[in-house]
Amino acid sequence: MxxxxxxxxxxxxxxxxxxxxxxxxxxxxxxxxxxxxxxxxxxxxxxxxxxxxxxxxxxxxxxxxxxxxxxxxxxxxxxxxxxxxxxxxxxxxxxxxxxxxxxxxxxxxxxxxxGEEGKEIEELPFFPDELDESYAFSELEDHWNSHYSRCIENQLDVVHVPIVHYNTIGRGNKTLVNGPRVEYTDGVILTSANNETDQGQKPKPPAQCVIKPTYLKFRFPNIWLNHISDRVKVMIYFAPVDEENTVLYIRFYSKATGMRWLNQIIAQIGKPMNKVIERQDKRVVITQKPKVSSFRSGEKLLTGDGPILMYRKIRDEYQTKSAE
Ligand code: FES
Ligand SMILES: [Fe+2]
Missing domain, CATH: 2.102.10.10 (Rieske [2Fe-2S] iron-sulphur domain)
Structure with missing residues (x-):
């Protein structure tokens, strides 16, 4: 932690x-x-x-x-x-x-x-630029037998999408991973998937990719956002339980219409779909060993794992700093 x-x-x-x-x-x-x-x-x-x-x-x-x-x-x-x-x-x-x-x-x-009492930071981690009171949201809760670092990495993993979610959000067999481009500023990692169907072309290096309007944002220490559109978003906070367990709270945000009651219904409708996607991830992520991920784990990452590498690097920096 x-x-x-x-x-x-x-x-x-x-x-x-x-x-x-x-x-x-x-x-x-x-x-x-x-x-x-x-x-x-x-x-x-x-x-x-x-x-x-x-x-x-x-x-x-x-x-x-x-x-x-x-x-x-x-x-x-x-x-x-x-x-x-x-x-x-x-x-x-x-x-x-x-x-x-x-x-x-x-x-x-x-x-x-x-941490140390009396050293509390004023600002609470959230996504004020993306989410405000005009949204309606539904919230789904699930317990994973995984360390929160693995759960977070899964949400930054653009390589698994066409594999694990082949019949849901990863439909279309876009297995070739361009980039992705990854940016980091002040505790926030920003990236977006840029996958394509493999027709024998070489994947583009991260420098030739851009952050797309459908992007992923992670804010240390434990909240994540999927900016699907200006009106629809998914947000997850990963509550660390211990070294082997995490509770995920998945929120589906909508302001698809100008009517709050209808947005609330849409947010509720999004819930079962989120659950299907979440269960697809959970099935695999809970099997990962070791339970806790680390910058020095020796895992053999791919170029497409750039956002995960960034997460590990920054997490390591935070840990080193907080241990001083
Ligand atoms: S008051 Fe005796 S154990 Fe709490
Ligand atoms: Fe996933």
């Missing part, structure tokens, strides 16, 4: 008011909760008293209460009340504080800060 980044980890709607949700993310067992006032909190899902899972407790006003002996913790993880000691005893209560994790919300997504 790359440190000191905001990771998109859960849909906002997964954590309802007065509810606590257990979720493993970034190798951490976490309890996400929304208090009575609607404030979002995230703490380690392990009580400091005797280790019970706080996610099995309940929300009490602006705190959560442990299911075992009812110690109460607020959204910053601070211990506020120990029933066994009584209301009058607050001495050294901070000794029971649980580890808390900064969380923020935008675009219906919960972002978790993974």
């Amino acid at each position: 790359i440190k000191n980044q905001w990771y998109a980890v859960l849909p906002s709607k997964a954590v309802r008011q007065n509810r606590i949700v257990a979720a493993k993310r970034l190798n951490l067992e976490l309890a996400f909760f929304r208090t009575e006032s609607g404030a979002l909190g995230c703490v380690a899902d392990q009580c400091t008293h005797r280790g019970a899972a706080l996610s099995k407790g309940v929300v009490k006003g602006e705190c959560i209460s442990c299911p075992f002996h009812a110690l109460e913790f607020d959204a910053t993880g601070a211990c506020r009340f120990i029933p066994a000691n009584g209301k009058a005893s607050t001495q050294n209560i901070e000794r029971y504080n649980v580890k808390h994790y900064p969380v923020r919300e935008a675009h219906g997504i919960i972002y978790l800060w993974y």
Whole structure:
């Protein structure tokens, strides 16, 4: 995992008011909760008293209460009340504080800060140039037994499209991979497929290819966009669970018409198709070994794997930097 980044980890709607949700993310067992006032909190899902899972407790006003002996913790993880000691005893209560994790919300997504507290970046990763409130979207969720690096690479893989998706988005047997051209600026990888039917011609080198209007964009650390047209887009956030598991949240965005209700229907119609495509990918990606991809893995990449190589290189740079 790359440190000191905001990771998109859960849909906002997964954590309802007065509810606590257990979720493993970034190798951490976490309890996400929304208090009575609607404030979002995230703490380690392990009580400091005797280790019970706080996610099995309940929300009490602006705190959560442990299911075992009812110690109460607020959204910053601070211990506020120990029933066994009584209301009058607050001495050294901070000794029971649980580890808390900064969380923020935008675009219906919960972002978790993974790294040093106090070093939070202001901006949350998203695609403000491509997606705004005028779009309607549907969201599909699926669990893959793969590390998130492999899931992301799959979405940057223009070589697999005519093979894995031969009867869906890769129809037409365009197996010859020109380029592709790959650009990188400020945490964003940009590329587009430029495949052709193999009629004996040589593939064009990346320098002779352009970024097409139908492009792919990846923003570190874990969100991706397929710009299908100015009115239709697919966005995925890859929530890292641990070294071998990822939850994918796939959104189909539409503003194909001027009517929001109709766009909503179109977004819903796009969902089953996305599911078919996603299952085609999943079947293969979960078999990849080793589970975690790496810049120094020794895998024998093709010229067409340029976007994957770029992802590995930049990820490696981020990792080196965050380890310093
Ligand atoms: S284990 Fe949580 S209050 Fe005792
Ligand atoms: Fe795919």
